[in-house]
Amino acid sequence: xxxxxxxxxxxxxxxxxxxxxxxxxxxxxxxxxxxxxxxxxxxxxxxxxxxxxxxxxxxxxxxxxxxxxxxxxxxxxxxxxxxxxxxxxxxxxxxxxxxxxxxxxxxxxxxxxxxxxxxxxxxxxxxxxxxxxxxxxxxxxxxxxxxxxxxxxxxxxxxxxxxxxxxxxxxxxxxxxxxxxxxxxxxxxxxxxxxxxxxxxxxxxxxxxxxxxxxxxxx
Numbered sequence: 044x045x046x047x048x049x050x051x052x053x054x055x056x057x058x059x060x061x062x063x064x065x066x067x068x069x070x071x072x073x074x075x076x077x078x079x080x081x082x083x084x085x086x087x088x089x090x091x092x093x094x095x096x097x098x099x100x101x102x103x104x105x106x107x108x109x110x111x112x113x114x115x116x117x118x119x120x121x122x123x124x125x126x127x128x129x130x131x132x133x134x135x136x137x138x139x140x141x142x143x144x145x146x147x148x149x150x151x152x153x154x155x156x157x158x159x160x161x162x163x164x165x166x167x168x169x170x171x172x173x174x175x176x177x178x179x180x181x182x183x184x185x186x187x188x189x190x191x192x193x194x195x196x197x198x199x200x201x202x203x204x205x206x207x208x209x210x211x212x213x214x215x216x217x218x219x220x221x222x223x224x225x226x227x228x229x230x231x232x233x234x235x236x237x238x239x240x241x242x243x244x245x246x247x248x249x250x251x252x253x254x255x256x257x258x259x260x261x262x
Contacts, residue, residue, distance in 0.1 A: 047147060049207055049224045050095025057091045090142075098145050102219040102252045104153065106188075109239070110218060111254040112151045112195055113231045114144040117247045125234045128158055128184055128194055133234040134241070136256055138249060140229055148208075148223040149251045150185065151233060152193050152259075156214040158184035161206075181208040181223070185216045191259050194234040197225055219252040236260055 046054065061084040068080040119137035124130075140146060162180050179199040186192045197206045208223040216222065225231075235241075238260030243249060249256070 045097040045099075046092065046095045047097050047224065049226065050091075053226075054091060054095060057088060061088060094142065094146065096145060097147065100250075100252055104218045105255065106153070108242075108258050109151045109193060109233065109235060109256045110149070111138065111243075111249040111251050111256050112222075112233065113138055113140055113146070113148050113225075113249075113251045115140040115231070115249060117243050117245055117249060118230075120241065120243070120245055122237070125194060127160075127182055129192075129234070132237060133194070134237060134239055134257070136233045136235065136241070136243065138231045138233070140225060140231065145251065146225050147221055147251065148197060148225065148231060150216045150218055150220050150222050151195060151256065152185055152187050152216070153218040154185040154187040154216050156183060156210050156212055156216050157186045157192065158182065158194075159208070159210050159212050161208070179206060181206055181210075183208065183210045183222065187259065189259065191236055193236075193259075196232040196234075197223055198230040198232060199225070 065077065065080050065084055069077050115138040117136060118139045119135065121135055122132055123135045125133045125135070160182050162182070181197045182194060183196070184192050184194045197208060199206055205226040206223065207225070210216070210222045233256060235257050236259065239257040240260075241257045242255045
């Protein structure tokens, strides 16, 4: 199994701490304690390793389609006002990432990164109505070759307190290429042009680079 580069320090630190704890248990607690400690440590290590795993997936770019930027569950689909960049109405699709999901974020379309901004903020639970505007977050806008733009936003939650974003204005974005990572769960919002044809429904389980969220309207 391959692990993401963002997890190297955490995985190493986890192994060191667990070894230290088990050494103390071995020397200072009665015999059954070491077995309990070892079992608990194994569970913790497995959870950390699976969190930072890099899945093996066949990725195929689909021009004109908006692919899912993350694994997770579709928790909201609504027409809403996007006030940061477009300042007009868009279709918002929100994907909740649980701690058990893969936490890599991928570009949903190919094009040029026209906008990037990091916003410090709160750590409300990811499904809170104000989390998309009040929480720590990043906003990225990619202009597709047709001239249409798609905005996507990484949002931190009550558990996720570290957002990593590699996107910079002027970058060439390649659909299915990595643009970031959210540590320990949260949410990704995608803002689509009105007229986009949605391919998902609320409650759908989706996979990054695999599931089609929508097709862009004809220009």
